[in-house]
Amino acid sequence: MSIHPMREGKTAAQLAKELGVNIKTVYKYTAEPRADYEAKSINREKPWKDFGISRSTWYRRGKPTIQKKSTEESVSDFELASSE
Numbered sequence: 001m002s003i004h005p006m007r008e009g010k011t012a013a014q015l016a017k018e019l020g021v022n023i024k025t026v027y028k029y030t031a032e033p034r035a036d037y038e039a040k041s042i043n044r045e046k047p048w049k050d051f052g053i054s055r056s057t058w059y060r061r062g063k064p065t066i067q068k069k070s071t072e073e074s075v076s077d078f079e080l081a082s083s084e
Helices: 012-019 023-028 034-039 055-060
Strands: 067-070 080-082
Touching: 012 023
Parallel strands: none
Antiparallel strands: 067 080
């Protein structure tokens, strides 16, 4: 997540006090546009579907990833790898 350059490591409350505005005003002007947020969202990629499991099971298993062993695209050619 990228922080708006205006915030420079400050909390929204600190910035609001410094600028003399309401904290909601700071949130409004420093928020990431929804389209940008959703483009980076893991929910959009849905990696749990590659495993044929539910989203909650995918999180319980520690967000496993798939690493291809060869250039063919078959399920038997995939190997589970930990995301850690």
